[in-house]
Amino acid sequence: xxxxxxxxxxxxxxxxxxxxxxxxxxxxxxxxxxxxxxxxxxxxxxxxxxxxxxxxxxxxxxxxxxxxxxxxxxxxxxxxxxxxxxxxxxxxxxxxxxxxxxxxxxxxxxxxxxxxxxxxxxxxxxxxxxxx
Numbered sequence: 001x002x003x004x005x006x007x008x009x010x011x012x013x014x015x016x017x018x019x020x021x022x023x024x025x026x027x028x029x030x031x032x033x034x035x036x037x038x039x040x041x042x043x044x045x046x047x048x049x050x051x052x053x054x055x056x057x058x059x060x061x062x063x064x065x066x067x068x069x070x071x072x073x074x075x076x077x078x079x080x081x082x083x084x085x086x087x088x089x090x091x092x093x094x095x096x097x098x099x100x101x102x103x104x105x106x107x108x109x110x111x112x113x114x115x116x117x118x119x120x121x122x123x124x125x126x127x128x129x130x131x132x
Contacts, residue, residue, distance in 0.1 A: 002116070004049075006067060012115050014051060017062045017076050019109035025098045026057035031091050035060075035083060042082040048075060063114075072111050080105045 003012045021027050028035060032055050043050050043064060052063040066075055084104035088095060095104070 004065065004067075009068065011068050012065070013068050014063065014065045014114045015072050015075065016112040016114060017064075017072075017079075017109055018059055019076070019080060020059045020106045022099050022103045022106055024058050024106070027095070027098050028055050028060070029057045030094065031087060034090050035087060038083045038086040039079065042079050046070075046075075046078060048079075072113075076109050076111065080109070 003010050005011075035055055036053065039053060039055075039060070039062065040050060042048075047067065048070070049065040050062065051065055052061070054061040062079065064075070087104055088102070
């Protein structure tokens, strides 16, 4: 979980996302393997580095690192839309028992950020450099 580099950027941007299937149905356990494969595939394709992943029966925790050019809302929208499409393609007969309207994920999600330094450390650094 250290700093990463691209051509003109050094960064350490990490996001913790949590989201649920539609109606918070506990439907993820039977499709966990294909969902994990799909999550890893979309993250690889879009160059998001998975730091941690946990799939519970009724929600997903995804902790990842991404280049700062990617807005968090863009990341979660991409991951959710691609995985939803794949899950419907692979598990339609199972999913249609629980879900309707072609939806797979709830629209809502949680996001938190994490880095290697605390808010207090950053504030102290700014205060010290401002006065020099």
